Each structure stands twice: as C-alpha cells, then as structure tokens.
Amino acid sequence: xxxxxxxxxxxxxxxxxxxxxxxxxxxxxxxxxxxxxxxxxxxxxxxxxxxxxxxxxxxxxxxxxxxxxxxxxxxxxxxxxxxxxxxxxxxxxxxxxxxxxxxxxxxxxxxxxxxxxxxxxxxxxxxxxxxxxxxxxxxxxxxxxxxxxxxxxxxxxxxxxxxxxxxxxxxxxxxxxxxxxxxxxxxxxxxxxxxxxxxxxxxxxxxxxxxxxxxxxxxxxxxxxxxxxxxxxxxxxxxxxxxxxxxxxxxxxxxxxxxxxxxxxxxxxxxxxxxxxxxxxxxxxxxxxxxxxxxxxxxxxxxxxxxxxxxxxxxxxxxxxxxxxxxxxxxxxxxxxxxxxxxxxxxxxxxxxxxxxxxxxxxxxxxxx
Numbered sequence: 001x002x003x004x005x006x007x008x009x010x011x012x013x014x015x016x017x018x019x020x021x022x023x024x025x026x027x028x029x030x031x032x033x034x035x036x037x038x039x040x041x042x043x044x045x046x047x048x049x050x051x052x053x054x055x056x057x058x059x060x061x062x063x064x065x066x067x068x069x070x071x072x073x074x075x076x077x078x079x080x081x082x083x084x085x086x087x088x089x090x091x092x093x094x095x096x097x098x099x100x101x102x103x104x105x106x107x108x109x110x111x112x113x114x115x116x117x118x119x120x121x122x123x124x125x126x127x128x129x130x131x132x133x134x135x136x137x138x139x140x141x142x143x144x145x146x147x148x149x150x151x152x153x154x155x156x157x158x159x160x161x162x163x164x165x166x167x168x169x170x171x172x173x174x175x176x177x178x179x180x181x182x183x184x185x186x187x188x189x190x191x192x193x194x195x196x197x198x199x200x201x202x203x204x205x206x207x208x209x210x211x212x213x214x215x216x217x218x219x220x221x222x223x224x225x226x227x228x229x230x231x232x233x234x235x236x237x238x239x240x241x242x243x244x245x246x247x248x249x250x251x252x253x254x255x256x257x258x259x260x261x262x263x264x265x266x267x268x269x270x271x272x273x274x275x276x277x278x279x280x281x282x283x284x285x286x287x288x289x290x291x292x293x294x295x296x297x298x299x300x301x302x303x304x305x306x307x308x309x310x311x312x313x314x315x316x317x318x319x320x321x322x323x324x325x326x327x328x329x330x331x332x333x334x335x336x337x338x339x340x341x342x343x344x345x346x347x348x349x350x351x352x353x354x355x356x357x358x359x360x361x362x363x364x365x366x367x368x369x
Contacts, residue, residue, distance in 0.1 A: 017331070031223050053245070075235075088245070131310055223256070322334050
C-alpha cells in the first residue's frame with residue numbers, strides 16, 4: 001500500500017525526524033492566561049455532564065455579548081455551540097443534504113474540508129482559484145445553480161484570500177435564490193493583516209435563510225484540542241443543526257464552553273490584548289521566514305491573511321522540495337495535497353509561520369547554510 005501523505009503524517013514525520021514543523025499549522029503558543037485561570041476556576045464536579053444540544057447557555061450568551069462588543073447584534077436563538085468549525089460544517093450539511101448531494105469546494109483547499117465531504121458521502125465539485133489576487137466571487141455565486149451546497153473559507157487557507165462583507169452579502173442572497181446551502185468558514189478571521197478585524201458590524205446584513213457562518217477559538221486562543229466554536233444562522237436551522245450536532249458530538253465539550261463563557265464575560269479586554277500580541281508575533285515570523293525562503297531561492301506569494309505562505313519552487317516536484325528540506329530538519333507541506341489531483345505537481349509548497357519564539361530565526365539560520 002502506498003504511504004499516505006497528509007498534514008498529520010507530515011507533522012508526525014517532523015516529530016520523528018526531530019525537525020521544525022512548518023506543515024501542521026497549529027499555533028505554537030500558550031493559551032491566554034485568563035482563559036486558563038477561567039478553566040481552573042470551574043466547578044468541575046457540577047459541570048462535567050451533558051448540556052443543551054444547542055450548547056452551554058452561558059457560552060452562547062457570552063458569544064452574543066462578544067459579537068455585540070464588535071458591533072454585531074445577534075440574538076441567542078441565532079447562535080449554537082459547535083465542536084470546532086468542522087463540527088458545525090458537518091452538522092449543517094447533514095441538516096440540508098443527503099449522501100450523494102453535490103458540494104462546491106474551491107481549491108486549493110483546507111485538506112480536512114475535502115476529507116469531511118468524502119467521509120459524509122457527498123460529491124465534490126472543485127473550483128480552481130488563483131493563488132494570488134482575488135478569486136472571482138461572482139463565479140461562486142453562478143456555480144451555486146448547479147450544486148446543493150458551497151463551502152468557502154475566508155480568509156482562505158492556504159491563499160489568504162478574503163471575502164469582503166459586500167461579497168458575503170451577495171453570496172448569502174445567491175444561496176437563497178439558488179436554494180444552495182452556503183457555509184462560511186471564518187476560522188482565520190482575526191488574522192487579516194492590513195485591517196485588524198475588531199468590527200463585525202455589517203454581518204447582520206447577511207441573509208441567514210440558507211447561510212451558516214462558523215468561527216472557532218482554536219487558532220486565535222491557541223486551544224485547538226478544546227474543539228469549541230460557534231455557528232450563526234437562522235433560528236430554524238439552529239434547531240435542526242443542533243439535533244444533528246448532538247448525535248455526532250453529544251453537545252461538544254461542555255467544560256471548554258464554560259471556560260470560554262467565563263473568560264469572554266469577565267476578561268474580554270485581556271483576551272483582545274492577547275490577540276493583538278499574537279498578531280505581532282505572527283507578522284514578525286512572516287517577515288523572517290519570508291526573507292529566509294526567498295534568499296534560499298523560492299518566491300513567496302503575498303500573504304493578505306492567515307499564517308500560511310505559498311512558496312514557488314523550481315525543483316523536480318513538490319515532494320522533492322519536502323525531502324530536500326527534511327534533510328535540513330525542516331518539514332513543509334507540498335501544495336499538491338491541497339488539490340483534488342494530488343498526484344499532479346504544482347510548483348509550490350506551503351509553510352505556516354505560527355511557530356514558537358525563536359523557531360523562525362532557527363529555520364532562517366538553517367537555510368543560510
């Protein structure tokens with residue numbers, strides 16, 4: 001059997017080789033101190049149980065307040081807890097679709113979106129998008145006529161492309177017009193580099209009749225293992241999604257939801273300061289690694305958002321670059337595994353720059369040798 005190459009496998013290889021992992025994309029930083037304090041303060045003997053299928057009420061109330069602080073007034077009935085963004089996507093798809101339904105997925109893509117759609121038995125219609133510059137968002141609206149659902153990520157992994165609020169509004173209206181479920185993954189919302197996203201006013205202009213907007217705290221608070229996010233959609237869809245989500249995840253992590261409820265309610269200012277500091281660290285890493293790989297002979301594409309960088313190479317294949325860099329104890333992602341035809345070389349690799357203090361400098365030092 002041919003060895004499978006994926007993000008997880010590359011991360012495991014980095015561990016086995018004692019190499020620096022620029023593949024997996026998990027932020028290598030400690031969570032906010034106030035969040036950990038909130039976790040330690042919980043009465044675990046009373047909250048270690050199942051919760052409402054829509055999620056812990058205090059957590060949902062905290063989300064409403066959190067979004068309100070950013071200028072977006074939503075009602076509690078429009079919000080449900082999810083087991084990360086992926087859990088919300090799965091619940092939404094199973095609410096509206098049956099196996100065999102057709103789902104639009106722009107490529108290159110987040111690898112687990114493709115795996116999720118395949119696992120759930122959906123037919124994927126891939127749509128290639130440019131690696132730099134903006135994609136044709138109106139083309140996505142047109143393609144909604146021929147599919148049952150569309151999954152878009154904004155900011156996008158790995159390209160960093162960002163859909164404006166105007167674009168999201170048009171897409172949400174197109175979803176209703178074409179009876180197409182629109183899933184908007186905003187996992188990297190806080191990592192738009194030229195415009196710190198503290199203002200969510202205008203999101204109430206989206207038509208949520210056929211749209212589900214999903215966010216998670218996995219990246220921004222460095223707690224990916226907590227599996228806690230939220231979805232905003234119509235009250236009717238919340239009820240339907242919650243039932244599917246409950247079957248899949250039995251409500252998600254109630255402990256994580258309680259901890260976030262406390263921190264968001266009592267320590268939002270400190271959390272915002274944490275995010276501001278994290279952004280500065282990632283931007284510094286981006287500059288260091290961008291220059292290092294450029295000096296090594298690669299061409300880096302612009303990074304408008306996220307903490308991923310696409311690098312053009314001139315080697316025999318994408319995997320040839322991976323093997324060359326592993327010899328130097330650096331693990332990167334071959335871009336071909338982010339496309340539907342993973343056997344076809346792209347001429348690119350992807351790195352992430354959400355690394356621990358000192359790692360960017362260490363990698364830069366290795367590439368100079």
